[in-house]
Every structure is written in structure tokens, then in C-alpha cells.
Amino acid sequence: MSFLEYQVKTVPSGLRKVFYLNWPLVVLVTAVSAVGFLILYSIAGGNMAVWAEPQMKRFAAGLVLMFAIALVPIWFWRNMAGLAYGTSILLLLAVEFFGVVGMGAQRWLDIGPLRLQPSELAKVTMVMMLAAYYDWLDLKKTSRPIWVLIPVAMILLPTFLVVIQPNLGTSLMLLMGGAAVMFAAGVSIWYFAVVAALIAGLVFAVFTTRGTPWQFLHDYQYRRIDTFLDPSADPLGAGYNIMQAKIALGSGGWGGKGFMQGTQSRLNFLPEKHTDFIFTTLGEEFGFVGAFSLLILYGLILFFCFTSALQNKDRFSQLLIIGLSANFFLYLAVNLSMVMGMAPVVGVPLPFLSYGGSVMLVLLIAFGLIQSAHVHRPR
């Protein structure tokens, strides 16, 4: 069924749409963000002005944007997919030529007061583009090689532009996010199996050739992997972040040290404590109970997203919701794995908790699209 076949009358119109929003999702997103405000307040040593207040302002602005997007019919957004995708590719190119280099890797564009990270935006627009593509594509062609190569190219283009920035974390997320949409769209499972086998083979080759003249990586890159595998081997060097993060998490115990009582983060032992490593403070101050509760909140958000996708009968909406929630899941899975020492340190923030404008904004845009798909679903 396509939008042209909508019984437009059955879709709520005007401000009545507000009643048809997926309110549990709105509440959950607000709750997670509120946890973030609380921790930012605590890390700043009981100071609102440092991190909590700017973060709250950003959230408020993002929330307004989310509602605005939600009230615009989903078919409008589908028609915008190509334009949005093209724009973000252009922005990625622009950042290549006019962007500001910060922290060695992250690049952004300064447009007046707005500081934009096009790579974050690309995560959303790429999913829109892929969803629109599979909505258009004849179902029978889904697994034919030529029709598989087209979306692969759509994924690789922004990935390539991000990887040369260089930002390995974001480019990996783009790859996996795109793969999730293709998987949901029903591309034959064999393609995924072959790619997975190739990656496994590559990893195997990388490790077995180490020390031989034809090794794949530079020595320092191997050392970086070593550090990840055993951070205590180099506790003051590259392993410092991971080690200190694990100490913070671990010292929290069951119930945590209590609000504003964390020593690790407030003694400045923790790097990036308000951005990528914010979860460690939560673990230190609220313990296993607090950390696990956050995991449940995230799980509930994903649950409501998936049920919304399954209720929907519009292919574009379904793929869009699944792609965006997969993206959301990737954020939190990569960040938590990294913070808990299960993955190498790649700069990926924890969604709705980490301090930072671009990611917060992009996440709320994504949830705006999810809401729009939910409100305007065919009934």
C-alpha cells in the first residue's frame, strides 16, 4: 500500500495529531535526558551553569523541533529523502574543504552561531534514502545483485567521506546502520553471511601476519589493539581512559556511592567524563542498580520503536523506524561496550546523556521522524 492509496480522512489532521503521538516514547526520551541533566549537574560539582543548563536548553530546542517534524506528514519526508541525502553529502564535501578541525578528528561547519557536524546528520538522511529506495523498489528485485549494489553505494559514499575526515567510529556506525536497513528490507541473508565471513577472514589475516614482513597494520596500530585487549599493561598511557573508566564503574558496587559522591569523576581522574564517558559517573554514583535502570530505559525506547514499526503497514515508515532505532541502538551499544572495556575507544557518545549539541539535535530529529511515521500511519 502506498501513500497515494491513503484514506486521508483516516489520518488525524491539524493539532489533533498531538493526541496520536507515541507518548510513551516522548516520556522515555525525556526521562533519559533528565538522567543526563542530573549527572552533568553532579560532575560539575553541583553547578548547573557548566554543563547541565546548556544541555537542558538544547534538549528544549530539540524537543520543539521533534514535535514540528512529527506534525508534518510522513509522505512529505519520504519525498524529501533524496534532497536530504544529497544535502548531507554536499555538507560532508563542504566540511572536507571549509570545515574546522577540532580534537584532531571531529570536523564541523560553523554556520553563524550553529555548529553542525554533517556526519551526524548523514546517519539520519542515509536511513531515509535507503528506506525510500526500498519503498520504491520492486520486492522481487530486492536480492538481485545489481539492486543490492545501488544501496551499498548509497552507504559507502557518506562512509568514505567520513572515514577520510578521519572519523572511524562514525563511519563504522554508518556502515552498520545502513546494513540494518538492508537487512530489514529483506536482502538475502547470504550477502550478509559472505560479508561477515570476509571480515572475519580479514581480522584473522591481520592477526596471523603480525610480525611477518607482510603484516597489514603498522606496529603502533597493533599496539593500540594490545592496549584494548589488556589496558592494565599501559595504565598511564593509552590504557588510561579505559582503566580509569572501569575503576569508576567498578567502585560503584551495587547501590553506588550516592548522588554527587563519586570520587573518580570529580577528582578529574576521568577523561571525557561529561561526554563519551558519562556512563561511568552514573555507574559510580548510582551503582549497578542505576546503570541497569538506564539499560532498561533504553530497552523500552527500542521496544516502543519496534512495536510502532510492526503496527505500521507502510513500507517506507517501517524501514525508516527500524533503521533509525537500529542507529540509536548502535550509539548506545558501541558507547557502553567502549566504556566497559569491551570495545576500543572510538568517540561515540551515549545518546541523550552525553554533553553535546549536534548529537542531541540529530537524535531528536530522528525521533521526530519516528513520531511522524507513527502519527501518519495508515489505519
Added chain:
Amino acid sequence: MRRTARDTEESARRITRRSLMMGGAMMAMFAVLGARMRFLSVEQADEFRLLAEENRINMRLIPPERGLIFDRNGVLIAGNEQNYRVTVTREDAGDVETVLARLTNLIPVTAEDMDRITRDLDRNSPFVPIIVADRLPWEDFSKIAMNAPSLPGVTPEVGLSRHYPLVEDFSHVVGYVGPVSERDLEERPDPDPVLRIPEFQIGKIGVERWMEDTLRGSAGNKRIEVNHVGRVMRELERTDGTPGRDIQLTIDAEVQNFIQARLGEESAACVVMDVNTGELIACASSPGFDPNLFVRGITQRDYSALMEDDHRPLANKTVQGAYPPGSTFKMVTALAALEEGLITPETTHSCPGFIEFGDRRFHCWKRGGHGRVDLARSLSESCDVYYYEIAQEVGIDKIAEMGKRLGLGIRHDLPMSAITEGIMPNKAWKQERWGQDWRIGDTINASIGQGYVLASPLQLTVMTARIATGRAIVPRLIRAIDGTPEPMPEAEPLGLSAEGLRAIRNGMYEVMNTQAGTAYSSRIADETMVFAGKTGTSQVRNITAAERARGVISNDQLPWNRRDHALYVGYAPYENPRYAVTVVVEHGGGGSAAAAPIARDAILRALHEDIPPLTAYPANQRGRIETDLNALRERLRDLTPSGNSRA
């Protein structure tokens, strides 16, 4: 696009199936994350709680006090003085700009410093203290301490920093310390953690550098409790490190000071050595520089001034400068010939003023020639042709061998920077260095210390000491470490024939003490301290045939940097030698006029406890000498030994 109902149903079915698979994978990942969380915060909790406790209680290194450097009589050469400094911490300051503005009203801060401060503040974490002003005078320091309430985040601190009270006298020997650079860390395979303390200083050149490990000592540490911004709340436990060990040099600071003042603004070097022990009594290179400038962090302007000076104040000319030794080398050629039995002290050669070899003419410095000369006269009147003749018989390889036995062309290992090996050429050397065959003309040039031969003042002093004693004297700079005298092995005999050495010494005696000797005017009148030596004048340019035709231009008419180097080596007393001395005055002109008088003053100062008495000088010179010495006295430092105790 339009789809059939069947397609729509098929699409929904597929998506449902696939999204359930994805949901399953996500749930599995959630389970893994939850389990990991439980593992870290419940099962490993005790271990991590302990580690967190260790973090709150921090270990800090206490930098050790650097060892002091004294002269042979206990005069302090390098010490540590209290240093008042002021730091600012961004996190505590609140509005940093206002605080800094208030601070600049109290103490002067240059624009250059201000740039550095803002840069450091931006670059470091907000809790890292940044140095605003270093080496403040006490008045400024107390002003800040009094205004502390209106200056949040500003901390007055007292630390130790290196100080060189004798300023330029020891700038080359002792060198200076400076902040630890990346290169310093890279040079060491396993750098001491203390080097990573900000503001820690490390020896950069000279004794400070080459005795770094002795001087540094080892760091102590303290366990401190830090508050939420990392500021120290209280000290829990303290282990004191061991301070660096004190070093006593062989140098006599008073003699050094006298010589440094005597050299004045000349670009010159002077080494005085105890011929029996090899101890360096003075090792002066002028002009010097103020090492304290480097400790404070030298300004670009001061540094450029030092770099651009054509007298090269930064170079340690005593060990680093390699000069053609000129006629001071003649003893080597003569000794080689004597040892080979090719000449005896009585052997004579006729000097017509030049010799001809092939189509080249090699001149003696005396255009009319010396007539018949024997060995003693060849030294005292410095006849070049005599050496041209004997060198052709001996050959360069034997001359080079003798040079090395006397300490030329080898690197003497002293804790000083950039010690040159000089060049003691032979056939193999030229083949290797230039890929050319050795020619007889090269031997003729080398026989009078020109051509390829290069030696440093230190090497020439070693040569003189070895000639004076007949033993393999080795130069020494360190007398004692922490009061324990350094072992001083007896020098081995060189194994040269006694008659040969006696003949050479006799020639050196005649240089100073016969009317015709080139340095007769620089003789010592005191009969207990008879001076023996040899002058040298080395060309730094080739005299062209055209120039020679016009008549040799006197040095005064040449630009400074094309004039000849003036050299002198000597020892005293002639019987029972005590000290050897070398003076090199760069572009100073003739050795007898420019170098020998300085050498006489230097060795007399070493032989006496004070400014040399006028009775040591020849009677007809005393009037002039008195004026000179009085003028010199004005420029001397008052040096009182502070003993071997810590200041």
C-alpha cells in the same frame, strides 16, 4: 509505487520476520551489556573500590635538590636559590581575564608572557596551575601574597632554581640547566619519572649535562589527599629522596676569573693544567655569556645576539675549537725525528728563507732566512725550513704517531660538551677523508702545524704537559664527588728517550730566555719560576703569490676575521714543572705579541696565590705591567670560598 495487496502483505511479512531477528540480536547485546555491568560493579567491586581509593590518595614526586658545583677551594660555582613564582589555576579563578588584569596591575607582565599564559591556559586542563611570573623579587611576591583575597586561583609558591653566581666565568665549563625537552626524554631509553615534573630542569651542556646523573639525585615521593579539583588537601606520608651529589671541580675559580678577565673581549681560549696530575686549573673561553639567562628561558633577542656575535660567545673554544697549531706543533715533528734517530740535537740545516719542491716554493716566516740552524735555534727562532727538511725524512706517518702519543688527534674524555678530536692527519686519513694520495707538500705543511693539522687548546696543553713530564698525562676536571676524591692513577711514562725530551725542553727554554727567542719579551724574571714555551702563528688564509710580490701585508691591515691566529704553549717552572698553559687568540696576530703575554700572566697567577707580584716580570716591563694589572684588578670578582656545605 503502487503495489498489489499480495506484495504489501509479503513486504510486511518479511519486515516483521527480519525485525524480530534484529530485535533478538539487540536483546542478546543488552544481556551481554547487563552481564558486563554486573561483573564490573558487583563481582569486581572490591578490587575496583580499592583502586578508586588509591586514586583519591595520590602519589606525588618530590623533585630532588640538585647537587652543587664547587671549585677546588670550595667556591660555589652552581647553586640553588629560592625562587618566588606565581601560578594561576583557571578552574579556581572564575573569570581568568579579570584576575589576570588585576595581577598585571600589581606586577609587570610583558606582552610576550601574557601570550604564553593565555596559550597555556587554553591548552591545559582547568585544574592545572599555569606559571604567571617566575623569579619575582620579594617585594612583588609579597604584594601578591597580601592581595590574595582579591585574586582567586592565584597561588604564590616558593621553589628552588639553579643559579650561577660567577656568571660568565664558568659558562662553558659548567654550562647550564634548562627545562626538559622532548629530545631529552627521547635520548634516554627509560627516563626517570622525575623528568616529567613540569618545571623540572636538566643539564643542557657542560658539566651540568655530562654529570647529570650525579647531580640529579633521586626523587622522593609523598602520598597526598586531593580534593575534587585535584588540589592537595593534606600530606599523608612522605619519603624524602636523596639530593644530588655535590661536585668539586679541579678548577680554581680565582685563577679562572683572573684569566677570563685577562682575555677580556678577545675571542680567545686559555687552558692551565697541573702537569703532574692532569688537573685543569683554568679552562677559560672568551667571550663568555650569562648561563643564568638560559635557566630563566632566554629571550629571542638575547639568543640572537649571542648567535650573531662573530666572536662566538656560545662556543667553548678550549675543547671545541680546532685550530691549526702552527709552530707550536714543531716539537712533535722534532720529537718524531729524534725518536727515529734521524737527527740529534746538534744536527743543522741551512735556511735560505725557503725551499723549493717541484714547482712550489715553501717559505720560512723570515724572508732572508736563518742561515745554519740547529734544533735549539730552530725552536727558539722558529725556523720553518728546518722542519721542512726533517719532515721529509721522517714522513707523515711517524709524525702523526708522535702527535697521538702526545695527545693530539685523540678525544680527551672530559664532562664538557662538543669536545673535538682535532685532526692528526696521515696517509690513510687523507685517503679516507678526501680520497686522495698524500703528497710531500702535505707533509711539509703539516711539519709546521699547518695544512690539515688541527688541535684544540686542551690538546695542546696535554701535549705540553707530556713534553714537560715525559709521562702520559690525562686531563681531569672532576676533583671530588660529595667530598670523596676521584681516584688519580699515576700517569704512565711515554717511553721517549730522555735526551730527546731534554733537547726539546731546552729549545723551549731558549724561546723564552735568549735574546733572539721569539717570546723573550714574555719571559719570567723570577728564577724559581723560569718559563719555557713555544709561540705559534697560524694562517687562516693562503697568501697568494700576488700578495707576496706586493710584500706581506701586516695583520693590522686585514679585516679581523682574516688575521692570523696567535698561539702559545708553555710550562713553568722549567726545573720541576708544575703548570702547563696554552693560549689561543683567534685572529690575534703573532703568537709572541698576542698570546705569550697572556700565558705568562695566567701561569704566574696559578703559581702565586694572588695577583702576580711585579718582581716576577722583567725589570724594564714593570711600569707597564703594573698599570695593566691594576686595571685588571678592578674587573676581578671577590671570591670567598663557601666551603663544602650546602648554601
